[in-house]
Amino acid sequence: LQAPEVAQSISKMTFITATDGNHGRGIAWSAKKLGAKCVVLMPRGTSSERLENIQKLGADAWITDVNYDATVAMAADMAEKNGWTLVQDTSWDGYEEIPTYIMQGYLTMAKEAREQLGEEVPTHVFLQAGVGSMAGAVASFLKSAYGDRAPKIVVVEPFSADCIYKTAAADDGELKVVEGDLKTIMAGLACGKPCTLGWKELRACASAYLRIQESVAATGVRVLSSPLKEDPRILAGESGAAPIGAVIALLADPNLSEIKNKLQLNKSSKILCFLTEGVTDRKSFLEIVWEGKYPSAI
Known part of the structure; x- marks a missing residue:
């Protein structure tokens, strides 16, 4: 994935996810390694340290004003509207391949x-x-x-x-x-x-x-x-x-x-x-x- 001919395409991609912490940190780390953009949404009540750990990896991350499941729905909606790739660790009807x-x-x-x-x-x-x-x-x-x-x-x-x-x-x-x-x-x-x-x-x-x-x-x-x-x-x-x-x-x-x-x-x-x-x-x-x-x- 880090080969020049592949990395150029990946660098144009944006990965988005919702997370309570660990999953989003992993996605942010992977995106940084691959040279891709990353957006991470975190639910209401997330600690500032968990947010900062993800931001330090270069992701555009912030805390929403809704709970985890509503934050997942928000990330899915943003992915669809912006043509981004949703990398979510839960599945629902129509979204099962990446999970x-x-x-x-x-x-x-x-x-x-x-x-x-x-x-x-x-x-x-x-x-x-x-x-x-x-x-x-x-x-x-x-x-x-x-x-x-x-x-x-x-x-x-x-x-x-x-x-x-x-x-x-x-x-x-x-x-x-x-x-x-x-x-x-x-x-x-x-x-x-x-x-x-x-x-x-x-x-x-x-x-x-x-x-x-x-x-x-x-x-x-x-x-x-x-x-x-x-x-x-x-x-x-x-x-x-x-x-x-x-x-x-x-x-x-x-x-x-x-x-x-x-x-x-x-x-x-x-x-x-x-x-x-x-x-x-x-x-x-x-x-x-x-x-x-x-x-x-x-």
């Missing part, structure tokens, strides 16, 4: 995890979901890779943005949309409308769906940043730490024993989580780790 490529890209980390695990097979995999494209892709890969030995897939979402949970609970063939501000510290998961492709895979592969409080994700951040013994220190963002926080809550909170037993979590369980986000908002990270914001109820 499929993105979901295939997510398979890289699933493949690497399987290679690192070798002969070890996880019994449970906890996957965070915003629109569900990452979770759907990884779940599908694991189901295909392990066959009859495939682990239980547990999907984790914030209470305030639980579109996958609501869709699964209804199980009526219709995608459920969560409206409003979708306010949560798990900014990367603050999505109100499921990805059609992601949900298709999750419906076929997932075993359970969980909604978690803010304190659960915050616990995940704190535990990862303050490890015991020889465990490595991991600096994680709230969306990335959400699955680990859910695992800790299930294993440590006696009030959740019924759910733990239904999931068959016990001392012999081998649990795999995917950390999808580093510290992308230092202010929030310090509030959680230093100031003890969102304390655990365990």
